[in-house]
Amino acid sequence: MNFPINFIQAFSKAILAVVMVLQPASVRSNMTVVIGFEGSANKIGVGIIRDGEVLSNPRRTYITPPGQGFLPGETAKHHRSVILTVLQEALDEAGLKAEDIDCVAYTKGPGMGAPLVTVAIVARTVAQLWGKPLLGVNHCIGHIEMGRLITNAQNPTVLYVSGGNTQVIAYSERRYRIFGETIDIAVGNCLDRFARVIKISNDPSPGYNIEQMAKKGTKYIELPYTVKGMDVSFSGILSYIEDAAHKMLSTSQCTPEDLCFSLQETVFAMLVEITERAMAHCGSQEVLIVGGVGCNLRLQEMMGVMCKERGARLFATDESFCIDNGAMIAQAGWEMFCSGHVTELSDSWITQRYRTDEVEVTWRD
Template identity: 75%
Template sequence: MVIAIGFEGSANKIGIGIIRDGEVLANVRKTYITPPGSGFLPKETAEHHRNQVLGLIREALDVSKIYPNEIDVVCYTKGPGMAPPLLAVAIVARTIAQLWNKPILGVNHCIGHIEMGRLITGAQNPTVLYVSGGNTQVIAYSNKRYRIFGETIDIAIGNCLDRFARVIKISNDPSPGYNIEQLAKKGKKYYTLPYAVKGMDVSFSGILSEIGRKALPQKATKKRKLDQEDVNELPSHEDLCYSLQETIFAMLVEITERAMAHCGSNEVLIVGGVGCNERLQEMMGIMCEERGAKLFATDERFCIDNGIMIAHAGYEMFRTGTRMKWNDATITQRFRTDEVEINWEVGKV
């Protein structure tokens, strides 16, 4: 029996999870939320994490009914992510490991998402669509690595949604992507946007620029305020959110299907914060049904960044013999998914 505690803090969420041989014992989390029209800055996000982490440690231990002496390994997000928040949480994990006299393991954030998704859904060897605020990748397992078959060549899909939310100044609570999804459900008119699939890769920056132009009229300047006629000519926020989702999700479905065909896969697993989106799951489900494949997805407890995914990936690493020297317990802001050797079984190779 192995018990692992995981610390996640790569972006605006700090989470702590405790797992025992695949059984989730605790999964607690706090989110740094900024005012409408603004994003979260690294320095302020790190300060939020420092303010919340001790309370979350106590909460996780209370919920799990586990004592520190029972924990076998301390795991933390090594990367990728924003450097100040990553560093703040890594320092806490190092301190806890030393105080409790436990080994420490740095976990790749993406591997955490994938392994947690596989654990919760039961997917064996899926084609993975990893979609979040900082990452957009299509992934499949081969020869002890999760290989990247396609990815964004500029900004991530979650970043695209977040930045459009700032353009139209909608709330960041509970998240910009969630609020865009709710508006999109009311949309009826589709506005044509660039469809930027380049081989197996995608691009979102041009789409963001174009929909920003549609949302803000060219007549508006600092010296001239909008009159009512200008406002009436604008597309509704509901229609713009609907158009944005339909376009970018169609792009993701296309490259995922192409990766499935290449790998001969009959499973798709969606992970990452954007993976909670019901419309994305619906569109991917239609594609999978047409191919005779199966779709696996989870809800916000495990899609959105959380500590339990880091605990579980660290558990898999620890039980298969991975160990880390103290001098290596650092952060890596750019930590590629395919840099990690997978020593545990992933479906049939």
């Protein structure tokens, strides 16, 4: 994505004005400290990790009116307006200066183009002004490594569920292998788009509000259940429930709460099914749920029932680390940096399509 040269110059000057203020001398420690910048969707966050310890993790969320999604250009504009403030907060909260940082990590992808570019520009500028190595991080692996850090899961089958991604993943031979995934839209995108249909608030997130409404649902509406081998499909379910919403709500055949309940039960059952099949294939006794949808308590409950039946353990986190955040990029960056990874400035681009299994995982056995 190309930005006007006058925008890049003005934005770079703004970054310079902030980061130069943050450079007084400070006492160095022998521990490795990585700062991470995340902004692949409507969350902008900056987090700092020091040898497995989360020192800071502030973020902001771009929230649109009910019935509307977030567009790339407007989301990037939001990120540009707050990213330097969030950077200042991260350093202040951690009590660190520029000299304390060993590496600057940023989200390379996948994600929305304009927001990713905004973050990459800031990260590249900060790395050059501070004289620090730069690391482009895969967003999905950021979620996995953050989940492993927080829960202490050793070698789990991972269910990664968010607004832009739905994958079942397991580690094997220096890669995070994708055993199953959505063949169309992500589960989070399905929930978000349904929320727009029935005008559910986007504050704090449409998925959270669907979860709360679903707790009040009492009638199950049968929806298409689309599992194809190890893969899932959500676009047909979305089309069906959109049509059902217009017909059934207008004739009082059900309530919005009933539809939220039915949608959750159906799509989460599909996710539990493919996760269990991947566990059986891998001989795994651990499940780790990551990504924004992963903080849904009903999904965790359903997955927990399956794990209990198999004698397996479920690992999950709350919204602090499930939802996109800077610390997860810092943690993945810390793992990569400590195993010898560095991104050359000439290679520090972004990509909206960056597969989880493209990354060589050199920091695990």
